Amino acid sequence: MHEVAAKGSGTAEQIEGIPLFLIPKIIAEQIRKKQKSVFLITVERKFMHQYTVIVETRDEYDKRVNTGVLGSF
Numbered sequence: 435m436h437e438v439a440a441k442g443s444g445t446a447e448q449i450e451g452i453p454l455f456l457i458p459k460i461i462a463e464q465i466r467k468k469q470k471s472v473f474l475i476t477v478e479r480k481f482m483h484q485y486t487v488i489v490e491t492r493d494e495y496d497k498r499v500n501t502g503v504l505g506s507f
Contacts, residue, residue, distance in 0.1 A: 446488075446489070446490050446491070446494040447464055447487075447488070447489045448486060448487075448488045449464075449486065449487045449488075449489075450480070450484075450486045451480075451484050451486075452484065452485045452486070452487055453483055453484065453485070454483055454485060457477060457485060457487060460487050461475055461477075461487060461489070464487070464489040465489075468489065468491065471491040471492070472489060472490075472491065473490055473491050473492040473494075473495050474488075474489075474490045474495050475487070475488070475489050475490075476488040476490075
């Protein structure tokens with residue numbers, strides 16, 4: 435079975451260890467959860483066939499960019 439870890443503060447979500455075939459399901463779940471507040475969805479390939487999905491609202495994106503913490507939570 436695949437190990438999945440969710441990280442984030444507030445409503446931001448970073449879900450790690452996602453196999454390729456589950457990415458659409460994870461993104462759909464996050465969109466349903468956050469509804470209209472989703473601003474940015476990022477999918478990064480980590481190793482082998484494992485991916486990280488990051489879902490951010492506009493406020494979380496602005497906060498991350500303005501604090502200079504690009505590319506991480």
